[in-house]
Amino acid sequence: MSEAPSYSHNPTLLAPYLELDQGGKIMAEYIWVDGVGGMRCKTATVDHPVSNVSELKEWNFDGSSTGQAPGHDSDVYLRPVAIFKDPFRKGDNILVLCETFNSDGTPNRTNFRHHAAKSMEAAKEHEPWFGLEQEYSLLDADGWPLHWPKGGYPGPQGPYYCGVGTGKVFARDLIEAHYRACLYAGVTIGGINAEVMASQWEFQVGPCEGVSMGDELTMARFLLHRVAEEWGIKVTFHPKIFKDGDWNGAGCHTNYSTKAMRQPGGMKAIEEAIKKLGEKHLEHIAVYGEGNEERLSGKHETGHIGDFTSGVADRGASIRIPRHVAAQGYGYLEDRRPASNIDPYQVTGIIVDTTLL
Amino acid sequence: MKSSTSAPAFAHNPALLAPYLTLDQGGKIQAEYIWIDGDGGLRCKTATVDKPVKDVAELKEWNFDGSSTGQAPGHDSDVYLRPVAIFKDPFRRGDNILVLCETYNADGTPNKMNHRFHAAKAMKAAAEHEPWFGLEQEYSLLDADGWPLHWPKGGFPGPQGPYYCGVGTGKVFARDLIEAHYRACLYAGVTIAGINSEVMASQWEFQVGPCTGINMGDELTIARFLLHRVAEEWGIKVTFHPKICKDGDWNGAGCHTNYSTKEMRAPGGMKFIDAAIGRLAEKHLEHIAVYGEGNEDRLSGKHETGHIGDFTSGVANRGASIRIPRHVAAQGYGYLEDRRPASNIDPYQVTGIMVETTLL
Numbered sequence: 001m002s003e004a005p006s007y008s009h010n011p012t013l014l015a016p017y018l019e020l021d022q023g024g025k026i027m028a029e030y031i032w033v034d035g036v037g038g039m040r041c042k043t044a045t046v047d048h049p050v051s052n053v054s055e056l057k058e059w060n061f062d063g064s065s066t067g068q069a070p071g072h073d074s075d076v077y078l079r080p081v082a083i084f085k086d087p088f089r090k091g092d093n094i095l096v097l098c099e100t101f102n103s104d105g106t107p108n109r110t111n112f113r114h115h116a117a118k119s120m121e122a123a124k125e126h127e128p129w130f131g132l133e134q135e136y137s138l139l140d141a142d143g144w145p146l147h148w149p150k151g152g153y154p155g156p157q158g159p160y161y162c163g164v165g166t167g168k169v170f171a172r173d174l175i176e177a178h179y180r181a182c183l184y185a186g187v188t189i190g191g192i193n194a195e196v197m198a199s200q201w202e203f204q205v206g207p208c209e210g211v212s213m214g215d216e217l218t219m220a221r222f223l224l225h226r227v228a229e230e231w232g233i234k235v236t237f238h239p240k241i242f243k244d245g246d247w248n249g250a251g252c253h254t255n256y257s258t259k260a261m262r263q264p265g266g267m268k269a270i271e272e273a274i275k276k277l278g279e280k281h282l283e284h285i286a287v288y289g290e291g292n293e294e295r296l297s298g299k300h301e302t303g304h305i306g307d308f309t310s311g312v313a314d315r316g317a318s319i320r321i322p323r324h325v326a327a328q329g330y331g332y333l334e335d336r337r338p339a340s341n342i343d344p345y346q347v348t349g350i351i352v353d354t355t356l357l
Numbered sequence: 358m359k360s361s362t363s364a365p366a367f368a369h370n371p372a373l374l375a376p377y378l379t380l381d382q383g384g385k386i387q388a389e390y391i392w393i394d395g396d397g398g399l400r401c402k403t404a405t406v407d408k409p410v411k412d413v414a415e416l417k418e419w420n421f422d423g424s425s426t427g428q429a430p431g432h433d434s435d436v437y438l439r440p441v442a443i444f445k446d447p448f449r450r451g452d453n454i455l456v457l458c459e460t461y462n463a464d465g466t467p468n469k470m471n472h473r474f475h476a477a478k479a480m481k482a483a484a485e486h487e488p489w490f491g492l493e494q495e496y497s498l499l500d501a502d503g504w505p506l507h508w509p510k511g512g513f514p515g516p517q518g519p520y521y522c523g524v525g526t527g528k529v530f531a532r533d534l535i536e537a538h539y540r541a542c543l544y545a546g547v548t549i550a551g552i553n554s555e556v557m558a559s560q561w562e563f564q565v566g567p568c569t570g571i572n573m574g575d576e577l578t579i580a581r582f583l584l585h586r587v588a589e590e591w592g593i594k595v596t597f598h599p600k601i602c603k604d605g606d607w608n609g610a611g612c613h614t615n616y617s618t619k620e621m622r623a624p625g626g627m628k629f630i631d632a633a634i635g636r637l638a639e640k641h642l643e644h645i646a647v648y649g650e651g652n653e654d655r656l657s658g659k660h661e662t663g664h665i666g667d668f669t670s671g672v673a674n675r676g677a678s679i680r681i682p683r684h685v686a687a688q689g690y691g692y693l694e695d696r697r698p699a700s701n702i703d704p705y706q707v708t709g710i711m712v713e714t715t716l717l
Contacts, residue, residue, distance in 0.1 A: 011372055087380055147367055161425040162400035165585035166367055166501055166594045173369040173590075176449075177377035179387070179403070184380035193402035196425050230373050301422070301431065313435045313463060315422065323435045323463050324420075 007141055008232035018089070024048060027093045029086060030059055030078050031222050032100050033110050035067020037343055039222045049092035056080040056096055068100065068108050076108055077101040082215045087181035088226070095185060095222070097215055113214055116349030120210035123356040129262075129332070130213035130348050131190065131206030131255035134220065135340045137241050138171055138199045139234040145241070146170050146199045146233055154198045156246060161196045169194040171233060175201055178227045187220045196248040196301075206255065214345035239339035240294040249295030249302065250340035256351055257332035266330030273355040274310050274319050274333060280354045281308040281318070287346040289339025296337065303336065367501055368592035378449070384408060387453045389446060390419055390438050391582050392460050393470050395427020397703055399582050409452035416440040416456055428460065428468055436468055437461040442575045447541035448586070455545060455582070457575055473574055476709030480570035483716040487619040489692070490573035490708050491550065491566030494580065495610035495700045497601050498531055498559045499594040505601065506530050506559045506593055514558045516606060521556045529554045531593060535561055538587045547580045556608040556661075566615065574705035599699035600654035609655030609662070610700035616711055617692035626690030633693065633715040634670050634679050640714045641668040641678070647706040649699025656697065663696065 026049050031041045042061065050056060063069025063076030078098040086093040100108035107114035120128065138146040147170040148154050154167075163169045175192055182189040182203070190204035203224075205216050221237070228235045240249040260269040277284065285292070285305060298304035301315045310319035310333075312326040318337050325331030338347050386409050391401045402421065410416060423429025423436030438458040446453040460468035467474035480488065498506040507530040508514050514527075523529045535552055542549035542563070550564040563584075565576050581597070588595045600609040620629040637644065645652065645665060658664035661675045670679035670693075672686040678697050685691030698707050 008370075009373065011376065087377070090380075158425075158427075159398075162402045162421060164399050164401050164582060164589065166589050166592050169589065170367060173371070173374040177374050180377040180380045180382070183382045183385060183405070186383070189405055191402060191404040193421075227377075231370065301424070313433055315424065315431060315434050322420075 006232065007229070009230040011230070022091065022093075026050065026091070027086070027089055028056060029089075029093075029095045030080070030098055031095060031219070032061075032078055032098045033218065033343070035063075035110055037110065037341060039218075039225055040066055041222065041226075050083065050094060053080050053083050053096070056083075059098075063100075063108070068110065069102070073103060075103050077103070081113070082212075082219075084185040084187065084219050087184040087223070095219065097219055110343070112343045112345040112349065113211065116214060116345040116352075117211045119349045119352045119357060123352045124210065126258040126260065126356050127209060128348075128352050128356065129207040129209055129257050130351075131204060131208075131332075132213065132217050132344060133202055133204050133251070133253040133255070134217060134237075135195055135200060135202045135250035135252065136224065137197065137236050137238070137250055138174070138201070138228070139236055141232055141234060143234070148198065153245070157196050157198070157248065160194055160198045160200070162193050170199045171201075171231065174228055174231045174233060175203075177230075178203070178224050181223045181227055182220055185219065185223060187216050187223070189220065195250075197250075200248065200250060211345070211348075213348050214343075217344040237341040239289055239291050239341055243294050246300075248300045251295065251302070251336065252289075252338045252340050252342050252344075252347070254335040254338050254347055254351065255332050256335060256355075258356065261332060262330060264328075264330050267326070270321065270325070270331070270333050276355050277319060277335070277351075278308045278310075280350075284335075284350055284354070285337065287342070287350055288337050289342045291341070292337070292339040295339055305337075367589070369590040371590070382451065382453075386410065386451070387446070387449055388416060389449075389453075389455045390440070390458050391455060391579070392421075392438055392458045393578065393703070395423075395470055397470065397701065399578070399585060400426055401582070401586075410443065410454060413440045413443050413456070416443075419458075423460075423468070428470060429462070433463055435463055437463075441473070442572075442579075444545040444547065444579050447544040447583070455579060457579055470703075472703045472705040472709065473571065476574060476705040476712075477571045479709045479712045479717060483712045484570065485619075486712075486716050487569060488708075488712050488716070489567040489569055489617050489622075490711075491564060491568075491615035491692075492573060492577050492704060493562055493564045493611070493613040493615070494577060494597075495555055495560060495562045495612065496584065497557065497596050497598070497610055498534075498561070498588070499596055499601075501592055501594060503594070508559065513605065517556050517558070517608065520554060520558045520560070522553050530559045531561075531591065534588055534591045534593060535563075537590075538584050539563070541583045541587055542580055545579060545583060547576050547583070549580065555610075557602075557610075560608065560610060567617075571705070571708075573708045574703075577704040597701040599649055599651050599701055603654050606660075608660045611655065611662070611696065612649075612698045612700050612702050612704075612707075614695040614698050614707055614711065615692050616695060616715075618716065621692060622690060624690050627686070630681065630685070630691070630693050636715050637679060637695070638668045638670075640710075644695075644710055644714070645697065647702070647710055648697050649702045651701070652697075652699040655699055665697075 059078040064071040064074035082097040084095040296305035311317040313323040419438040424431040424434035442457040444455040656665035669677040671677040673683040
């Protein structure tokens, strides 16, 4: 058995308690996005199992502790919007994704779901589908990339992408646990792969329609942080943990299609969308992630942040049209600009605003 | 459970993972797509599939970034994955599967590392002869730092002698890993015939077969994938390099290729075995060219090998290129063993050229 990091959980100690009868009550983990785009959560006991999100009470928290409200007026409200099954507590226990609202009733500053939901409602006849490819890096508890020589670097990129074998990939067991947790919870996880930088991975969520894309990605991120807690491993969504040296950044490539794009002849709709995206490059870049200018350098399979380009099978472009899509004349487009630390509601929302509204 | 040896830093933590492996998958399955990369190594990534799969034809074609695996340039990087064989997944179990894939370029041609494409044609052309193969895959185990597993760091264990088929501490290393691999292969549906520890310390062998035609390459490739994947959990590295210690008295690693046709297996088959050997002799250099990079360091004429420049054959002769097992010579039919291939061969190239040279 490996020497576990000091923070890792002790499943043997916990196991007997997870079998205890809950007396008909359930636990609801309220989850929200905080002041810096991270995740927060707290649990409430609910008197009986819940089948619909509308049965759940509104709650609140101390926003001055999460960068979401001033100290003298700190209550921020949690409004449940989506339920998922809890893979840690199992049974009838649930995860509850929430929107945050200020005490005056307005959406909190980092509640981007509110606006995105309106766009999605306005555009719903187009049935906008999304698939997000969430890349992320794993760090040891001390902040250095997981299993890299301390204060040093592993061999150059090459062997790690989709690798198998010791030294090629790290923490596959954590990745597997996250995958299974997502499947159980009801997140539409499409797959996983090891990425180009050592200790970097990716999972894909989708296809999801409209605002549920942001919901499911947010839940998948929560699950990743939460599962990694058990291993004593840190997860970062920073887009460029190493500015120097030949190390890839982390993105959140955003695959997008509408009903028109998915039908034969849809290429025309794809090209129209690309044109509209080209006219709003800077507006999109503004919400495509903090620190993205370090990642979108034009190297490491990115397009330069100042340029808007598109191309078939071109991983150096802003928008890539997959080759099979070009071949068949319909399908979807891939926006490769978003960084790993995006707010998914902002990104899916602006894509719909720009291309459909 | 405390172990007396401290596990390498990279080792998996099965106690933490176990509860997650019991979670319901909601009717969906995980399909691990596996392919051979630009160096002849293995790559993989997983896709969720909406329901259990019975036939490989139900699986979608996929693609990957070939510029990251030495298989395509950056400006035209999509390489396609075409499923060709399914195996059961011994790690995820249930209805989850491993999917072996051929790789194709954007223009539809087989990728330069896709030797299966050509071999499959040869196998089809020779199908009436029912070519059977058995591959004896040797390999060496290394610690995460690259030194042979459990050897003194930067040093060497006692000379070869006690390790071959050994039992007892210090005679064999990582038997638990070998056992896990053996069981994983059996579960997955790989025709693993056996294992033994080899002449060099920390060197092992497994045998796959008999397999007919193209299946040989498929099953050996999956067996190799399973070995790398299982060894990840132990934090141990597997190498198929044919001669990790060039200096000193240390064996190399091969992939002896046992071969027979319907005709060789029938009474009087010796005639066909001799004919095949005759044809192999005429194509020695063509075969050597695909029998593994670095093989010249291994086929020295010492350490139970024939010299790479010579083609020889003989009954029960482990120093020959082709060995006819004694019982085969005695009964007058059976199979031949080509001892030239190195451990790092592409099994499709080797089985394919064997059939081309002897049958087509």
